[in-house]
Structures are given as C-alpha cells and as structure tokens.
Amino acid sequence: MPTFGRQSAGSTFVNVTRIYGGIFTCPEAGVAQSITAQIECTVGVANIKAALYTYPERTLVATTEEIVNFSGSVSWVTFNFPSPKPALTNRQYIIVIWGNSSNADVCFQDSVVNAKSGYTSPMAYGSWPSYLDGSYSERAQREVCIYCTYEVVVTPTHLLRIDSTPISVPVTLNSQVQGNTPISVNAQEGTYVVVVPSEGEG
16 A cells, blocks of 8 residues: 655654654545554553644644554554544645653654654643644654555546437537547546537537
C-alpha cells in the first residue's frame, strides 16, 4: 500500500513526552490504515500512540491504537487505526506520536531541505487534544521518521449506453463530445449531464 511521510532512518532522537511529528502531504484521496514511526525505549517501558492532525489548521483527524509497555532498541513500530478508518484527501497533515515516558524517543533528521516538524511542549500524557494550540511550535528542515500507510480509494465505473431511434445523433457527457449513437461509455460512479439534440435540431 502507498505511504506518505519519511521512511528512511534518522540519526537523532527526541523524547515523546511532547506531541511530536512531521508535516507531510498526502498525494491523493485514500483511507488511512496505520502510522509507523522509528522509536526506541531502552530503559523501562512506555505507553505510546500516534495520530493525524490537519495542517495548517492543526485539528485532530483520527487516533491510532495505543501500544502499552513498549520497550526495545530503535526500530520501526506500527500503530493501527481502529475502524472506521479515517478518510484522507490530497492535503497536508501532521503525523504525530506521543508517549508517557521520557525514556521513549522518536528519531528525526535535521538539515533536510523543505522539511518541517511540529511539536508541543512536554505535557501530561492522556487524551489527544482536539486542536494543537498554545505551546505548539514548528521547526524548519527537521524531518521526523514517521509515515502514514493508506489504501487508495477506487471510484467504481459503470457502462453507460445511449441509443436513439430512428436516427443516430451526437452525444455529449458533461460537455465532452462522446460520439454518435449508439454509444457506450465507461463512466465513474457519479452524476452526469447527458445532452442529445432535440427533434428537428441540426
């Protein structure tokens, strides 16, 4: 399945007691399946979860499952969205991660041209805020090692057939000339305006 975000490893770490993430563009409509981040927790354990916010509005879109008592060396960890999974459009999002322990870190890479990260001040771990305000800040040229996996939405197509009697007539579909009847057109599911000449026209 396609993804958007950063899938390559980083060389620096920041702890996840703040809501921290990367600002990335989803290239097309789809349905989000999961968020994957490069994280570590080598001392003790941590509860960690991920979420999507719109950008630049910074409003909450959806949250993933929580991974409880995570521990381990640096690795890519996936957080799944529960059903119903969130719909995506071709726009920018902040893909974020949050945890309850300063021993847990997420990776990032600095000096990445055109990259941008968003984060809050350290805050008490709990329910996701519906809007990132107050302590929210941004840092240019920092790319967080986090990405969203999504499923492409395929619009169904149907065969549209148009006949006329007793003569053949030209047909337009949403102002696009399709040819003369009888004609069959593969059209995506939706509403269309079909125009044929009226009797005596032409």
